Every structure is written in structure tokens, then in C-alpha cells.
Amino acid sequence: xxxxxxxxxxxxxxxxxxxxxxxxxxxxxxxxxxxxxxxxxxxxxxxxxxxxxxxxxxxxxxxxxxxxxxxxxxxxxxxxxxxxxxxxxxxxxxxxxxxxxxxxxxxxxxxxxxx
Amino acid sequence: xxxxxxxxxxxxxxxxxxxxxxxxxxxxxxxxxxxxxxxxxxxxxxxxxxxxxxxxxxxxxxxxxxxxxxxxxxxxxxxxxxxxxxxxxxxxxxxxxxxxxxxxxxxxxxxxxxx
Numbered sequence: 001x002x003x004x005x006x007x008x009x010x011x012x013x014x015x016x017x018x019x020x021x022x023x024x025x026x027x028x029x030x031x032x033x034x035x036x037x038x039x040x041x042x043x044x045x046x047x048x049x050x051x052x053x054x055x056x057x058x059x060x061x062x063x064x065x066x067x068x069x070x071x072x073x074x075x076x077x078x079x080x081x082x083x084x085x086x087x088x089x090x091x092x093x094x095x096x097x098x099x100x101x102x103x104x105x106x107x108x109x110x111x112x113x114x115x
Numbered sequence: 116x117x118x119x120x121x122x123x124x125x126x127x128x129x130x131x132x133x134x135x136x137x138x139x140x141x142x143x144x145x146x147x148x149x150x151x152x153x154x155x156x157x158x159x160x161x162x163x164x165x166x167x168x169x170x171x172x173x174x175x176x177x178x179x180x181x182x183x184x185x186x187x188x189x190x191x192x193x194x195x196x197x198x199x200x201x202x203x204x205x206x207x208x209x210x211x212x213x214x215x216x217x218x219x220x221x222x223x224x225x226x227x228x229x230x
Contacts, residue, residue: 025144
């Protein structure tokens with residue numbers, strides 16, 4: 001029987017070899033989740049409340065879960081804080097240049113919208 | 116007022132400059148739609164009934180609409196047939212290497228699943 005982890009459910013992360021590209025595409029097809037990913041590319045590990053997004057906490061929790069279950073981010077608990085990192089090396093090993101190419105496309109679109 | 120086109124609604128295609136990368140990612144995050152795109156990369160223009168997918172016609176129509184409205188494919192009517200092409204040059208001009216990188220990732224995943 002599964003051991004109890006107290007109030008919180010254990011965080012689920014797929015193994016690197018089980019990351020599905022369709023799940024990654026779905027996870028990235030959202031502006032809030034794209035902002036989370038771009039923030040983590042600039043700053044490798046962040047606490048959950050420190051992302052520059054303007055959504056309700058429950059919505060943000062949902063977005064983190066989608067990214068985590070797709071294999072895009074890794075999260076760990078440390079006391080009352082949850083820390084988030086990008087799984088960039090694992091993603092790059094499985095799908096070379098995929099994340100960089102997608103984020104570059106998004107940056108390019110944002111730049112063209114601002115000019 | 117819009118001119119009537121008979122029974123069928125006019126096919127809507129976004130301008131190349133209005134293609135949104137998040138819509139493209141969403142459109143590609145599905146195995147049937149990925150199969151359509153990969154088929155069109157090998158064969159530039161195909162009639163709608165000729166794709167190697169095993170879904171109901173109404174479902175296939177939905178998938179074509181998602182791809183078309185995201186700017187991934189272009190469709191034209193010719194009598195009773197509808198022909199589909201990939202908007203690869205326009206996509207590449209707007210988001211360099213995006214489609215190739217995504218399809219390569221999908222191929223790589225399929226290859227690793229088969230070995």
C-alpha cells in the first residue's frame with residue numbers, strides 16, 4: 001500500500017525516456033505556461049510564488065501540474081516552499097533543440113507584435 | 116454583407132503574419148493532426164479522403180479545421196474534392212525551423228518506441 005505523505009500528494013514526474021513530445025507541445029501551447037518556461041530559462045530555480053504571471057493561485061497550480069506531468073519542469077518541496085526547475089538537459093537529450101526552437105518562435109512573435 | 120457560397124462556408128485561413136505560435140503548438144499536439152502534417156511533408160497536395168488516419172469523417176473534418184485555422188495547412192475546394200497543402204514556406208518564414216524541429220522530435224520518439 002502507498003505510504004502516506006501527509007497532506008500533500010507526492011509530485012509526479014515522468015522519466016526522461018517517457019516524455020511525450022505531444023504532451024510537451026500541449027504544455028507549451030499556453031501563454032502562462034510559456035511565461036513560466038521563459039522565466040526558468042533565465043533563472044534556473046525559482047520558488048513558486050515568484051513567477052511574473054497574473055493568475056489565481058489555483059490556476060497557477062494547474063499550469064505547474066501540466067508542465068510537470070509533461071516532463072517540462074521538475075518541482076521539489078522544501079519545507080513550505082515548492083521550487084521549480086526546467087528539465088532542459090533531459091528535454092534536449094530526448095528532443096534536440098525542441099524547447100529552444102519553440103521559445104525562440106514565441107520570442108520572435110512577441111518582438112514582431114511590439115514593433 | 117458576405118456573399119453566399121452555397122451550402123459550404125468559406126474556408127478561413129489566417130494571414131501568414133497573423134499565425135500564432137501557440138495555435139500552431141496546440142494544432143500539432145495531437146497524433147492524428149501530426150500524421151496529417153507528416154503525410155503532407157512527403158506529398159505536397161492531397162485530397163482529403165487519402166490520409167492514412169483511422170478516424171470518423173466528422174472527426175477528420177475537425178482536425179483539418181484546427182490545422183487550417185492555426186495556419187498550418189491551406190485547403191481549397193475543387194468541385195466535390197477538397198485539397199490540402201502544408202503552409203511550410205510561410206511557417207518557416209515566420210518561425211524558422213519550428214515545424215521541422217517538431218516533426219523531427221515526433222519521428223525520433225516514434226523510432227525509439229519501435230526499437
